[in-house]
Amino acid sequence: MPNQNVRFVDWLKALLIALIIVALVRQYLFANYIVNGESMMPTIEEGNRLIVNKIEVEIRSPERFDLIVFHANSEEDYIKRVIGLPGDTIKYENDQLYVNGKAVDEPYLDDFKTDLIDGQLTENFTLLDKTGRSTVPKDYYFVLGDNRRHSYDSRHIGFISKEEIVGIVNLRYWPIDRLQMNFY
Template sequence: MEEKQNNSKKPSLMSEFIELIKEIVIVLAIVLFIRTFIFENTKVIGPSMEPTLHENNALIVNKFEYRFTNPERGEIIVFPYKGDPSKHYIKRIIGLPGETVDIRDNTVYIDGKPLEEDYILETMEQRGDIAFPFVVPEDTYFVMGDNRNNSSDSRYQDVGTIEKSKIIGHAVIRIWPLNEFGMVK
């Protein structure tokens, strides 16, 4: 019996290597696109969001959502600190554009009504260094940390209100530690 010759060409090692490189480039491009425009991970530094978030919690931030919707009161956002844009702050939206925020008797008031905040553990003693009542400028948001006595936030001039265009995204999922994995509330 004669052996049949296989006329099909075997891919050369070089062509297989080139295909592998192409696939790696495509995967990296997809990951870069997702990280740049859709989701990003970030890490909580400091105690300003306790008890909701803790030091070293890892979060997934939705960067896409606010391109089509406006942030809402109670959402936790990530934004660059004005004093050092390489640092990212994580805070809760308290006041919306055009609203009047006031702090008196250790309570936050929005347009004259006390803000109900079930995420606060202790009485707020820090008023900050801005004058109250404070009207939130258009297209900006008044933010505060949940740990009001240990948070640098919109009550202080060095942070101020946050322009919508400066918001990196909405913190939506806690991915670390694993025993706290889930949606950020």
């Protein structure tokens, strides 16, 4: 009987250690998110489940076109695509993105633009029009949802500070038939 008690205590210790490791990973390394809303359609849709890498933003700054999750307010996190990096000028004209005066392709929007039956996906604007600044400030980002007509993003809420960023989206794991790691 004492041998059985020792085994039980060993299993209990192993389970406790595993739970602590899972809690630490979730708190500091990765997070699971369920998408709520249509602002990133067709790339990410309502109900999709994502893994967000929290540590990656501590190691490197987000890059153009990364999908990030950030604290939009005290109750909500948003997922959006990084369009403008610190120091960039941004302009949209005739559904074409211009960064620092040069046309930049957005291949993740091609199918969406093809399916449009009326007008442009992204309205014409400059960074100055939307934010009152001509360039993205240091340690800030300009983000947009892929569903440009129905996205509450930097055009409305302004720049996103690096401190507000929770992490970079690494994986969509649900629905399983849309498993994806690269979003552009």
